[in-house]
Amino acid sequence: MQVGISQLILGKTGCAEFFEQAAAAGYEVVEICMRREGEVTRDMDDGAARRIVDQAAAAGVQIVSMTHSHCTGNLLDTGEAQQRSIDETVAGLGRAAAMGIGCTLHTLGSLRADLYYDEAYRNGIASLKAIAPHAERLGVTLAVEFVWNGFLFSPVEMKAFLDEVGSDRIGFYFDPGNMAVFQFPHHWVHALGRHVKMVHLKDWRGRALNGGWTPLLEGEVDFAAVLRELRAAGYDGPLISEVEPALAPLDVTAKAVRSIIAL
Secondary structure (H helix, E strand, O other): OOEEEEHHHHOOOOHHHHHHHHHHHOOOEEEEEOOOOOOOOOOOOHHHHHHHHHHHHHHOOEEEEEEOHHHOOOOOOOHHHHHHHHHHHHHHHHHHHHOOOOEEEEOOOOOEOOEOHHHHHHHHHHHHHHHHHHHHHHOOEEEEEOOOOOOOOOHHHHHHHHHHHOOOOEEEEEOHHHHHOOOOHHHHHHHHHHHEEEEEEOEEEOOOOOOEEEOOOOOOOOHHHHHHHHHHOOOOOOEEEOOOOOOOOHHHHHHHHHHHHOO
8 A cells, every 4th residue: 555645635735846745744646636727627738747747756756646526517417517527527537547647536516405316316327327438448547435515425325326337447435534424434445345446544533513633543533444444345555645734744644644554
C-alpha cells in the first residue's frame, strides 16, 4: 500500500506547490482535483496535462487519482441534465487517461424534492452503464464515494447498485470517516469486497449531531479491522489522506498513514 494525500484538503494550492508539499511531508502518491476553472479542467490541452504530470514526477510523487464530481453535474438527474453530466464525466475520464491516472472519484450527485429516490437510483445506474464502456476503453476506473448526499446509505444497497451496473471499471471509493458517523466502516469493505477501487482516510469521533473529524488514529474508526477487510478483499492500493492540515500537520498524518498500513 502507498501513502497518499488529496489536493482537496489544501484549498486553492496549485499543483506544483501541492506536489512539493506532499513529497516534503513524506507522501508517495497524490490525488488531484479537476474543477470547472483552474489548472485541471476537462478542457485543458495535452500540453497543460503533460506539464502537471512532469511537475509531479519532478517532485517525486505519482498522481494516482483525480476527483471530478466538482465539474460533472448530477448523474442522478434525468433528461438533458443527465446526458450533460454523462458527457462531462466521460470527458473527465479522457483527461485522466491522458495524464496516466487510473482512478477517478465521483459522488454521483444529489436528490431534490422533485427527484424521487427510486428515480434517482434508476438514473444513476443508467448513467454509469452509459459511462462504463468509455471507462473500459480508456482504462480508467470511476469510483463512487459514499457522501452525505442522502443516497446509498447502506453497504448492501451500494453493492446492489454497483452489481447492477456490472462493470469492473465502475467501483467504490471507500472513506471510513464518512460512514463512521453512522455505522462501522469495515462492514462496508466486507460487503463490497472487489468493488473497492480506491481508499480515502479520515477519522471521526461521535455521532452525526455531536461528533467531528479527528486526526487519524484519534477517533473511533477501527483501522485494524479496516485493514483486515481491505486485505481480505485483495486491496493493496493507495491510502489517500483527506485529513485537513488544521487537524494535523501533513507530515504527522503521513506517519499515521504508515502506522495504519503496518496494522
